[in-house]
Amino acid sequence: MAMSLGAAEHLDPGRADSLVADLCSLSDVVLFSAAIPGQTGSDHRNEQWPHYWRDRFGRCRPLPRGSLVRLLAEPDRVTRTDTRPGTAKPPSVHGVRTGASYRD
Incomplete structure (x- = not known):
């Protein structure tokens, strides 16, 4: 498995495709995440x-046509919650916590 977690947003946009x-050349399975627009962070490019x-x-x-890909394709299915300290709750997808097993 190749992984890139929270690193891509720190690279120049011209580096995205490469x-x-x-990552694709390293493994048939890739675990990837990156910051979305407006997410706070240092040196996000x-x-x-x-x-x-x-x-x-x-x-x-x-x-693949799995659940995770559908979440990426349809981000509006993810329910955002208050993330202020002391009030954060895990986001949910159709009522199922993302930390739990996701069922189709």
Whole structure:
């Protein structure tokens, strides 16, 4: 498994396609996350919505049709919660906590 967790947003946008190609060349399974627009952080250069990355990974190889891919393709299905200290609750997807097993 190749992983890139919270690193892609720190690279220049011109590096996005080659980063995805590098990850795809390393493994048939890739675990990836990156900051979305407006997410706070230091030195973010390329905050993008999930579809931006999904489209790039789709150029490397066909995407599986699993639950996680549907979450990436349909981010409006994720319910956001208050994230102030002391009030944060895990986001949910159709009432199922993302920390728990996701069922179709």
